[in-house]
Amino acid sequence: MFDDFFSLDGRAFLPFGTSHVVMIIIYGVGLVLLIIFSTLKKRSFYPKTYNLIRWFLFFWLVTSEVSYQAWTIATGIWSLSEHIPLHLCGIASITVALALLLQNKLLGYLSFYIGFIPPLLALITPELPYDYSHFRYWKFFVHHIVISWASLFVILTSSSTLTYLSVLRSFGILLIYAAFIGFFVNPVINANYLFLRETPLANTPLDYFGTGVLYYVNLCLVALIVFSVQWAVIHFLKKRQEFAKPLRRIG
Template sequence: MKEWWAKTSEHLFEQFSPSHIGMMGVAAAGVAFITSLKDKLVRQLEKFKWLRVALLALLLASEVSYQAWTVSAGVWSVAGHLPLHLCAVASLAAVVALVTWNETLIQFAFFTGVIPPLIAVITPEVPYGYRHYRFWKFFLHHMSIPWSALFLATAKPHTITLRAAFKVYGLLAIYALFIGKGFNPATGANYLYLSQTPNAATPLDFLGSGRTYTINLAIAVMAMFLGQYCCWKFITQIPKKTGLTLPVFFRRVLVS
């Protein structure tokens, strides 16, 4: 237990090791399971209160325990350990949405909390292997975020619209402006990875550097939101409308 909670560990993380592949499998299974509940959640939401509570507990335990670990390890800092990265903000939005069912927070959690944490599961920025707390915190947190976001969207599908995608993009742009122009320069932080890409190899590495990186990041986020919206509509509408062709589907997406 002492080694598991220690500041460092000799058991380093290896990408695509059996433990990493196992975590990716669990993440994918959770996404498939929650997506498969789309019809049942709408009609029988109260029957899945246990799942709502479990997701809420996972999110809260992940963030609270991480803050406790950073303090106990003596590494906590304003520049590195506040929950201001995109996944952390999506996590907080999901926590409040799971309690309140606030539509804006459901939309924010859905558009920001599915693809980024799943990419993080594939390309994790985690230093230690499964014998250390950081491994379990990272993967459990980054799995529970998309699970929670999909649960919220599946339970309240009417909240996920094309207009919502643009609304969340606007909210995220305002937040990024505050972080990028105010908080990061004042504290020397790199929240939202606005100054540079993560240490781990991620798709952000293909976006260039400097001003080009910022512009490409903004375009990539918009493309991600629109692509995610189209995929979501396709998944939720195809089973209900037999014979629905792709051209007809995309026309319906654009007018919804």
């Protein structure tokens, strides 16, 4: 059974089957609990609970990535073109782990913009070979759920005011990163990081972005729109609920 858990064989993943829906529900419940927790900053238990959540998220981010890399190496499938964490969720996993560790303001809001929605979309339309209870099933869902949770957590628990300038800065950083991946990394190692050469095998919203130059234009426009909506929602929540300054801060 242990060998089957880590093998290269297993039951094919069934989108929106029971194992898929359960993970989406878990994600939603956790999201609600994090939002509720962020409103309790004046409570005496907040500092200790904050650190418990912070280190819990950090642990699973690191464990998920390290275990996945170890699995791909052990099974002999690791390759430069597929297994470096250069996709948006992979980079978000790294930046949000560092944001949790260092409590850095720039990493915090960058992680929020690039790490909240992409993992959520991945959870809804997984590009996943194996279903429950294979290692890849657990790694995929645990990792993407925690990336999105952590990206929201660092913003909701931050004392920093999230201005629209953070949207423009994050968008600019993303454009520079995408250009580096698209013009240098993907051609050199024949990869498809950030899905800049072609869309994922699974059915995703990227399938509706067109082809050629239109595909890249739509990627940029949608990224800016999504970043702006995320900023507006968090700005509204913090202003509406009059969030008090947290006992610990990012930055």
